[in-house]
Amino acid sequence: MIKGARKHPGENNKEYSYRVIKDKIMSLELKPGQAISEVELAEALHISRTPIREVIGKLREEHLVEVYPQVGSYVSKNNPRLLEEAAFMRYTLEREVMKTACLSFPKEQLRELRRNIVLQEESVADKSEVIDFHKLDTQFHKILFQGIGKEHVWEAITRLSTHYNRVRVLAEMEYSYHKAFTEHKIILRIIENKEIDQVEQVLYNHIMKPTELWEQFYKPESPYISYFDLSNQVHVH
Structure with a gap:
């Protein structure tokens, strides 16, 4: 789904995962409408699921991720x-x-x-x-x-x-x-x-x-x- 990137000096896991995932969405490497998995993202970035879950919530506020309970999370389509x-x-x-x-x-x-x-x-x-x-x-x-x-x-x-x-x-x-x-x-x-x-x-x-x-x-x-x-x-x- 996503290849990891190097952490910047001083970045914590939440800051790191937010930067990388958002960059992948903004560059269209993660395509609009694509399903995203907390588990796969955590594995790719070698961090726990907790910061990933928080980042997904933040990206949802920025209209970049849609979360459907019992269904899954998706990169938002362009509106x-x-x-x-x-x-x-x-x-x-x-x-x-x-x-x-x-x-x-x-x-x-x-x-x-x-x-x-x-x-x-x-x-x-x-x-x-x-x-x-x-x-x-x-x-x-x-x-x-x-x-x-x-x-x-x-x-x-x-x-x-x-x-x-x-x-x-x-x-x-x-x-x-x-x-x-x-x-x-x-x-x-x-x-x-x-x-x-x-x-x-x-x-x-x-x-x-x-x-x-x-x-x-x-x-x-x-x-x-x-x-x-x-x-x-x-x-x-």
Whole structure:
């Protein structure tokens, strides 16, 4: 079901299992709709079932796991309504964050954005795994929020965006992540040059526009239709 990964220094069993299992879900190695077993996870990670049970509960709160009593636990399928809500929230809030950043942004965070872009460029050139690029992508946007003192807002977005981010990974697997990298460079330039009038268009292209393509993933003929819960289907644009 899952291959173990090395513990980070100072991680306890719960932190370790949470990180590994969530990474496997977010990278689609554990696929939406796939059954998961506490026993198998505990054996694969060489830990007891107690922290696994606690982690399953936490992932359930994050809409990443569904638990059915007397039946079992499953990786949650992607819910189009949650995709739409996350995209709307992220676009609305990040637009204001970028406008604020254009007015004033700390030099240290600007240097972090530039370093992140260099790493993204290396990732694109090396054709790294999508999940590796996705982590740099996530860090890039986190730095934006940190730079204007809104890191807790970013954490709130992250909690609601688990389904949204899984589909972003799927889209980057299917369509490549070069477009996202190019748009990140534009975002950096806009902040450096304080081009506040450019903010709405670049963020619409970066956050909202891609969701129009995602409906392809849950059309009847799509090989990924089983990844989605269409019981309350809505349009995501």
